[in-house]
Amino acid sequence: MNYHIFREIADSWVLLAMFMVFVGAGFWAFRPGSRPIHDDASTVPFRHEDAPAPDTTDLEALK
Known part of the structure; x- marks a missing residue:
């Protein structure tokens, strides 16, 4: 009996709540x-484009 009640709630109100969260995230x-x-x-990925990190494969440049 309890399973039937929880199933009814999940099929209606929880689905509606999840849809409202989805629409709210889109509006936000x-x-x-x-x-x-x-x-x-x-x-963000291009902020330090003018001064890139040193190449770690070139061992002479690290000395």
Whole structure:
């Protein structure tokens, strides 16, 4: 009997809650004003492009 009640809740309310979290995450990611945050995060790999790390395979350069 309890399984049937939990199954009903999982099929309806939990599914609705998961859908609302998904929609909320989409709205949060594309909200107005978040563009600078996303632009900053997208340039993280290129921040030290002008001064790359030394090549560790060249042993003479490390001495």
